[in-house]
Amino acid sequence: xxxYKIAVLKGxxxxxEIVEQAIKVLDKxxxxxxxxxxxxxxxxxxxxxxNYGEPLPQATIDKCKAADSVLxxxxxxxxxxxxxxxxxxxxxxxxxxxxxxLFANLRPxxxxxxxKSASPLKDSIIGDALDIMVVxxxxxxxxxxxxxxxxxxxxxxxxxxxxYTVKEIERIARVAFDMAMKRxxxxxxxxxxxxxxxxxxxRKTVIEISKEYPQVELNHMYxxxxxxxxxxxxxxxxxxxxxxxxxxxxxxxxxxxxxxxGMLASASLSxxxxxxxxxxxxxxPDIAGQNISNPLATILSVSMMLKYSLDQPKAALxxxxxxxxxxxxxxxxxxxxxxxxxxxxxEMGDLVADLI
Ligand code: NAD
Numbered sequence: 001x002x003x004y005k006i007a008v009l010k011g012x013x014x015x016x017e018i019v020e021q022a023i024k025v026l027d028k029x030x031x032x033x034x035x036x037x038x039x040x041x042x043x044x045x046x047x048x049x050x051n052y053g054e055p056l057p058q059a060t061i062d063k064c065k066a067a068d069s070v071l072x073x074x075x076x077x078x079x080x081x082x083x084x085x086x087x088x089x090x091x092x093x094x095x096x097x098x099x100x101x102l103f104a105n106l107r108p109x110x111x112x113x114x115x116k117s118a119s120p121l122k123d124s125i126i127g128d129a130l131d132i133m134v135v136x137x138x139x140x141x142x143x144x145x146x147x148x149x150x151x152x153x154x155x156x157x158x159x160x161x162x163x164y165t166v167k168e169i170e171r172i173a174r175v176a177f178d179m180a181m182k183r184x185x186x187x188x189x190x191x192x193x194x195x196x197x198x199x200x201x202x203r204k205t206v207i208e209i210s211k212e213y214p215q216v217e218l219n220h221m222y223x224x225x226x227x228x229x230x231x232x233x234x235x236x237x238x239x240x241x242x243x244x245x246x247x248x249x250x251x252x253x254x255x256x257x258x259x260x261x262g263m264l265a266s267a268s269l270s271x272x273x274x275x276x277x278x279x280x281x282x283x284x285p286d287i288a289g290q291n292i293s294n295p296l297a298t299i300l301s302v303s304m305m306l307k308y309s310l311d312q313p314k315a316a317l318x319x320x321x322x323x324x325x326x327x328x329x330x331x332x333x334x335x336x337x338x339x340x341x342x343x344x345x346x347e348m349g350d351l352v353a354d355l356i
Contacts, residue, residue, distance in 0.1 A: 006026075106134070
């Protein structure tokens with residue numbers, strides 16, 4: 001029987017309660033689909049600052065590297081607000097991406113049919129359902145390029161540089177084409193090739209890689225147009241691939257189409273199979289400890305892990321189906337609608353697990 005080792009970083013705030021629900025669902029899924037899971041718990045964020053004096057201790061990196069995949073809740077909270085920038089809980093998040101070589105960020109923007117009314121977009125724009133995957137390059141580009149401040153003729157200035165190598169673009173393009181092959185075989189590469197040299201290299205390289213994927217329909221779009229198209233006609237998109245900074249902005253825009261932060265999962269992948277899976281929301285300190293948070297984004301992160309790192313697509317689908325079904329009748333307070341049963345975080349975890 002296949003066995004997987006998962007490093008679990010519960011983090012801070014609502015992190016522990018939502019991760020516990022996701023583990024409950026994963027255990028049930030494992031039993032149903034004949035595999036086993038071992039969990040190795042480690043500290044990241046504020047809890048790591050309390051226990052080790054730093055947000056990402058070496059012991060956590062070692063456990064994550066030894067695992068088949070990593071499940072993360074969320075980090076941060078007012079308790080650690082007076083920490084210096086490099087020792088804040090969120091600094092642990094940036095460092096772990098580097099330490100694990102997580103270069104590809106996958107951000108699905110999905111509207112679950114029963115939650116259509118939560119979207120800020122009109123029914124006529126969304127149609128029956130919406131399912132976009134944004135693939136964002138995560139370890140290159142302007143966030144990591146040459147930067148600095150200077151003074152010229154008594155005037156202060158500052159600069160950051162967008163830099164990409166062909167190798168970095170090829171690597172993220174392959175992730176996006178592979179993703180498109182598993183979905184509707186449609187890929188939109190987003191750049192600013194009318195202005196930026198780095199974007200012209202991006203476009204040329206993506207076109208080269210497209211020759212390896214003749215079944216995928218590739219188109220190119222300028223980032224400003226893409227920002228408009230996402231709200232004007234989002235259904236035209238299947239997979240979007242783009243640079244670090246454009247992806248940062250577009251993935252947030254795309255995810256808000258769903259209208260509910262407690263529903264959105266994400267994955268960050270390294271070379272090979274392993275990855276880090278987490279909800280896109282933060283540690284929600286305002287509701288922590290009340291058992292009223294929505295665990296579905298974390299549960300759906302487990303579904304992504306099964307699909308993209310553990311080669312268990314049927315198990316992944318079983319979780320997605322269970323979530324869609326439960327939304328028809330039960331809701332946590334953040335997505336509550338009249339006529340549904342209002343449930344706690346723990347109850348939502350139990351209900352999804354029961355449906356697997
Ligand atoms: P947040 O996402 O934690 O919360 C924003 C709002 O959404 C809050 O009202 C919160 O109650 C609600 N919310 C979020 N997740 C929810 C869920 N699962 N169920 C129900 N309601 C939910 O963002 P914030 O308030 O800006 O940040 C809080 C802390 O989280 C900060 O310390 C921030 O730095 C950190 N943060 C961490 C991550 C991460 O760990 N990846 C991401 C974003 C923010």
